[in-house]
Amino acid sequence: MKKMSPTLFRSTSWCLLGSVFCLTNACTQPLAEVSTPVTLPQSFTVDGEQPLPGQWWLALQDDTLNELIDHALDRNLDLQIAWDRLALAQAQARKLGAPLRPQLDAAAGIGRVVRRSNGSRNTDSNYSMSLTASYELDLWGKLRSARDAATYNAQASEYDVYTAAITLTSSVAQTWYQLIEQLGQIKLLDEQIKINEQVLELVESRFRRGQAAASDVLRQKALVESRRGDRIQADNQVQVFKHQLSVLLGQLPNALQTSPPSELITLTQLPQTGLPSELIQRRPDVQSAYMAILAADRNLAEAIADQYPTIGISLSAGTSAEHVRDLFDNWFANLAANLVAPLIDGGTRKAEIQRQKAVASEALHTYHQAILNAINDVEDALVSEAHQAQYIDSLTKQLDLNQQAVSRIRDQYTKGGQDYLDVLDSLLDLQSTERELLSARREMIEYRITLYRALSGSWQMNQPPLLELEHPQTNTN
Numbered sequence: 001m002k003k004m005s006p007t008l009f010r011s012t013s014w015c016l017l018g019s020v021f022c023l024t025n026a027c028t029q030p031l032a033e034v035s036t037p038v039t040l041p042q043s044f045t046v047d048g049e050q051p052l053p054g055q056w057w058l059a060l061q062d063d064t065l066n067e068l069i070d071h072a073l074d075r076n077l078d079l080q081i082a083w084d085r086l087a088l089a090q091a092q093a094r095k096l097g098a099p100l101r102p103q104l105d106a107a108a109g110i111g112r113v114v115r116r117s118n119g120s121r122n123t124d125s126n127y128s129m130s131l132t133a134s135y136e137l138d139l140w141g142k143l144r145s146a147r148d149a150a151t152y153n154a155q156a157s158e159y160d161v162y163t164a165a166i167t168l169t170s171s172v173a174q175t176w177y178q179l180i181e182q183l184g185q186i187k188l189l190d191e192q193i194k195i196n197e198q199v200l201e202l203v204e205s206r207f208r209r210g211q212a213a214a215s216d217v218l219r220q221k222a223l224v225e226s227r228r229g230d231r232i233q234a235d236n237q238v239q240v241f242k243h244q245l246s247v248l249l250g251q252l253p254n255a256l257q258t259s260p261p262s263e264l265i266t267l268t269q270l271p272q273t274g275l276p277s278e279l280i281q282r283r284p285d286v287q288s289a290y291m292a293i294l295a296a297d298r299n300l301a302e303a304i305a306d307q308y309p310t311i312g313i314s315l316s317a318g319t320s321a322e323h324v325r326d327l328f329d330n331w332f333a334n335l336a337a338n339l340v341a342p343l344i345d346g347g348t349r350k351a352e353i354q355r356q357k358a359v360a361s362e363a364l365h366t367y368h369q370a371i372l373n374a375i376n377d378v379e380d381a382l383v384s385e386a387h388q389a390q391y392i393d394s395l396t397k398q399l400d401l402n403q404q405a406v407s408r409i410r411d412q413y414t415k416g417g418q419d420y421l422d423v424l425d426s427l428l429d430l431q432s433t434e435r436e437l438l439s440a441r442r443e444m445i446e447y448r449i450t451l452y453r454a455l456s457g458s459w460q461m462n463q464p465p466l467l468e469l470e471h472p473q474t475n476t477n
Contacts, residue, residue, distance in 0.1 A: 037368035048270025075250030130318030
C-alpha cells in the first residue's frame, strides 16, 4: 500500500478543512428574507380619516380613562412580569456573547510544608501567582449563532412587552365602559321600576273598581319584582367590574376611587387603517413571531456547527517563590492549543439538528398565522362596527315605535278600551329595547377598541428597574 507523503497529507487536510468550513458557513448564514403565507391585499375593505395616535386610547378622548391607563401601565403586575422576562432575555444575550471575547483568570496561593527530622522542625513556604488567558476560535460560527439567537429572543421579548401593554390597555378600556354601562343599566332599571309601579297603581285602581282581574295585578307585581331582580344583578356586575379594574391597576379589589360618568362616550370618526403591509411591520405580536424565526434559524446554525471540532487557545503566566518579596523575580509562561472533535455521540447531534429544524418550522408557521390573525382582526373589527351601527339604528327606531305604542295602549287601557295583556307586552318590549340599546352602544365602543387594538403598534415606554429581594437584617451585636 502506497503511503501518503507528509506534504500531500497536510495539503489534503487543509483542503478538507476548507471544504467543511465553506459547507458549514453556507448552512449557517443568517436568513435573508422570510416570506408571507399569502399575497397581502393592497388595502383593507374600509379606511377612515382620523389618524390613530401611538397611544391608541387617546383617540377615545376620555380624560378619566387616560389617567386609569397611565396608572395601569405603571403598576400592573402582568406588565411588570413581561418587563422582567425582557430583562432576563437581555441578560441571557449578554451571557452568551461573553465567550466570543477572551477570558482572563487570576489565581494566587500559599502553601506551607512542615518537616520533622532528628527532633528538629523546619517549615518551608511557597507563594504563587498566575494569570491565564483563554480564547475559543469560533471557526464555524457556533458561538456567534448562540449569541445571535439569544439577541433575537431578547428582541422578541421586547415586542412581547408591547403586546402585553396593548392587551392591558384594551382590557382597562373595555372594563371601564362595561362599568359605565352597568351604572347606566341601574339608572334605567330605576326608571323602569318607577314606571312599572305607576302602572301597578293603575291596575290596582281598576281592580278595586271591578274593571281588572286579580291576575292582572299579579302579573304587574311580578314585572315590578322582575325589574328589581335585574337591578340586583346589575349592581353585582358594577362591583365585579370595579374589582376587575382595580386589579388591572395593580390595586386591591376594593381600592378603586375613580367615579365613573353617567353616560357612555360618543365615538369619533373611524381611524385610518393604512396598508396591510404596514400593519404587519407595526404589530408587536407579528414582529415577535418574526424574531422567533430568526432565533430558531440561529439555534439551528448552532446545532449544525456543534458537529465540528472546537479549537481553543490558552496562555498562562505565573510565578512562585519561597518569600513574597521574591515573587516577581522568576516567571514562567505556557502557550497551548487544544482541539476537541466529536467522534461518537449516539446520534445526539443529528437529533438536535432535526429538533431545531422542527422548532424553526413551528416558528415559521406561527409567524404566518400571526400575519393572518393581524389582518383578520382589523377586518373583523371593521365589519362588526359597521353592522353594529346598523343594529343601533334599528334599535333606535324600535325604541321610538315602542314608546308610541306604550303611550297609546296605556291611554286606551285607562279608558277601558284595551286589555291588560297588551299593556304588559308593550311595556316588556319597550323596557327590553331600552336595555338592549344601552348594551349595543357599549358593544359599539368595544368594537372600536378592538379596531384600535388591532391597528396599534408600539409607543415609548421606559423599562423599570428590577425588583430586588429583601433579605432580613442580621444582628451583629
